Amino acid sequence: MLEEANLTVGAVAKRCGVKVSTLHFYEQKGLIRSWRNAGNQRRYKRDVLRRISVIKAAQRLGVSLEEIATAFANLPDNRTPDKADWAKLSQAWRADLDARIAALTQLRDSLTGCIGCGCLSLARCPLYNPDDKFGEIGVGAVKLLG
Numbered sequence: 001m002l003e004e005a006n007l008t009v010g011a012v013a014k015r016c017g018v019k020v021s022t023l024h025f026y027e028q029k030g031l032i033r034s035w036r037n038a039g040n041q042r043r044y045k046r047d048v049l050r051r052i053s054v055i056k057a058a059q060r061l062g063v064s065l066e067e068i069a070t071a072f073a074n075l076p077d078n079r080t081p082d083k084a085d086w087a088k089l090s091q092a093w094r095a096d097l098d099a100r101i102a103a104l105t106q107l108r109d110s111l112t113g114c115i116g117c118g119c120l121s122l123a124r125c126p127l128y129n130p131d132d133k134f135g136e137i138g139v140g141a142v143k144l145l146g
């Protein structure tokens with residue numbers, strides 16, 4: 001259907017639940033592509049809907065737009081990710097997600113002693129001074145030394 005192959009920016013925004021400005025931003029970042037019709041209006045091919053779905057899913061995993069753009073650029077002919085591509089990309093991003101979860105879990109566990117404390121002590125607070133890193137530098141106002 002011709003209209004399906006020539007989606008307006010408003011139609012894409014509505015179908016994907018994103019703002020028009022978001023689509024322009026994605027285009028600036030090289031994540032999606034449009035072409036101009038005779039009236040110099042942006043038009044999108046139907047596959048842009050899948051590209052935006054992949055972008056939104058990846059963002060929910062905490063993947064940055066720069067990482068997504070790099071992943072897209074590495075696909076043959078800069079094609080829109082198909083099912084197999086998504087499986088491969090999401091598997092790679094899962095390792096990053098696991099690492100972030102582990103780091104946040106460690107941070108949460110170190111917070112346990114701080115709940116209800118409020119001391120923010122350089123000597124014993126694991127949030128304010130993890131692993132006493134300032135103690136390795138020296139004593140006194142070491143944070144002010146730059």
Ligand code: FES
Binds near residue numbers: 113117119120121125
């Ligand atoms: S606020 Fe007291 S130990 Fe972190």
